[in-house]
Amino acid sequence: MYTDKVIDQFQNPRNVGELENADGVGEVGSPACGDIMKMFLQIEDGVIVDVKFKTFGCGAAVATSSIATEMIKGKTLEEAEKLTNSMVIDELGGLPHEKVHCSVLAEQAIKAAIKDYRSKHDTENKNEE
Amino acid sequence: MQRRYFDYAATTPLDSEVLKEMLPHMEENFGNPSSVYSYGREARKVIDDSREKVAKIIGAQSKEIFFTSGGTESDNWAIKGTAFANKDKGNHIITTSVEHHAVLHTCKYLEKQGFEVTYLPVDEYGLIDLDDLRNSIKDTTILITVMFANNEIGTIQPIGEIGKIAKEKKILFHTDAVQALGSIEIDVNTLGVDLMSISGHKIYGPKGIGALYIRKGVKIDNLIHGGAQEKKKRGGTENTPAIVGFAKACELAESNLQEQIKRTIQLRDYMIKGILEGIPEVKLNGHPEKRLPGNVNVSIRYIEGESILLSLDLLGIAASSGSACTSGSLDPSHVLLAIGLSHEIAHGSLRFSIGKYTTKEEVDFVLDKLPGIIQRLRDMSPLYNV
Ligand SMILES: Cc1ncc(COP(=O)(O)O)c(C=O)c1O
């Protein structure tokens, strides 16, 4: 039911782990199945220089989070924000219909991490004023 | 890659002796059992003989056995058939919260038809409380349906005691014995069961064949209307090869049941011990003793079942999980929730079911590979902190 690419990303996930001094952290849970994904971003000059993830979820959840980290690494925040779950699915060569909701987790975790970074960043700016 | 099968509760391979019995009834002995000429008479005789063998394994008389398309149809028939036939007496049905969907969804349907259904809760082991059962009986109760053994966690219900209560209160008692057949001893008379669902493909017989035991004298409406087959109770030309195969499977299961039970329990307990000792933060689901000989069900904290199944599958190991992520519905198994597991723990559940072809070597292979798989997934989990 899974493509070879999904299996590969599941078996050899890229960027698993945490970033101790992450600039942005996003954690989201799937309302559909209750699974959880956490995304850590290190950001320099508006560019994502490092990214790590942790996932409690099915094979598709692991594979989508893994490939999503590859897709946003080295990208600007604006570019990363444009990442959608269908882009992730395309990159994996497709997902079974009942696994589409899992890919939404990756998209949302990234957006949540960027939002977290922005909110901290804005307060920092305010403090400097 | 060498594959190892640990999902005997889902289905079993056809025993080669069963296949051998079936083959002649596909080609040469193809007659319609309802026909009067010799082809038909031969087929009729074969079906009568088969009925006797199936009856024997549950201690019934052969005229109390009615062939169906499997466990699901038997459950549907037993429940809808008795409900509609007895609706002048009452509209209340008692069942449990851990039944197979073939029972649960049938009860849900009947609720829409104006019947009232009580779903008895279970304790942490999956057992119903007999006082609960007694207390939920009303004047309008027409049927008690409680599964013999649970397909997910293997818990065996006190069927004999339930039978006694039902008899005392003069209420019909149906049990779904699909998982129990061929695994443990069954006798409809000592247990006081009025209707029992059984199925072929869980006991090394063919798929798509089963039976409903209906105690002599029990009033039941038809589910499948049609020809005069099965004493006018279940229309449709008999599936002779499947009936023959089911009967042979029953005969084989009965012939060395005690030996099989002993061997399977030994392997099961060896596997449970190996998993619980080899992996931290793992919990056994179901009852330690009142459980099917072949059932191993554990919850593994911090990780999710489908990713474990996928990892096992990549090593050729076939198992099953009650995780939401493996079901179309996205809800964790109703059985695991009913025994009080949280969503998160239910998510990480894993079922290995072992059968007559399982070897110790296969169990050792799983015990060797599982800890590594679990550690790898835990290292990926945001819920796991070392
Ligand atoms: C407890 C129980 N009841 C009913 C069924 C359905 O049986 P069948 O597959 O023969 O329709 C199964 C198996 O799937 C089962 O485990």
Ligand code: FES
């Ligand atoms: S993340 Fe739960 S089903 Fe995929």
